[in-house]
Amino acid sequence: MHDYSIRTAGPEQIDGARAVMLDTVYREFGTGYVPRWHGDIIDPAAAYLAPARHTLLVALDPDDASVVATGALDSQGPAHPPNPLHLAERYPSGATAQLRRVYVRPGHRRRGLARRLVEELLAFAEADGGYRAVYLHTDPSVPGAEAFWRSLGKVVHDEREDPGGGNGVVHFEIPTGR
Secondary structure (H helix, E strand, O other): OOOOEEEEOOHHHHHHHHHHHHHHHHHHOOOOOOHHHHHHHHOHHHHHHOOOOOEEEEEEOOOOOOEEEEEEEEOOOOOOOOOOHHHHHHOOOOOEEEEEEEEEOHHHOOOOHHHHHHHHHHHHHHHHOOOOEEEEEEOOOOOOHHHHHHHHOEEEEEHHHOHHHOOOOEEEEEOOOO
């Protein structure tokens, strides 16, 4: 069992975090970089380190201190479009902590890293005190993603059930200790 270090990303981890994120959108999602969806990936420091209510966490490999996993949180609710209007209304920006970019490199999966990252992100949201809900969406075509999020939260909308299948994503709310 590796003893991974999880910490708030600093300037020295930004390039490694960006690499994990870009590798995920290219290799796992098959979409590549799409500016309207992935702008935060290009400048994660501005997206997650500069705003006080946002954070970017990284998991570091104990052997070489490389970034092997990421997890982020921001205060932006789901935008409409592309997300359904009722979700944008239910999870407004400012009152919603949105989990983003919970990605683990394939060689480091099944070691509890994603769960540890999410626990730390939830603690960050609770410490903030201003968030009423924690929201995220996932692509269920990524192996293990839907089952992982179902183990932590409740589905609030499954676009696969919409006429035409929507964007095919599944939206979740994660309970907090509040």
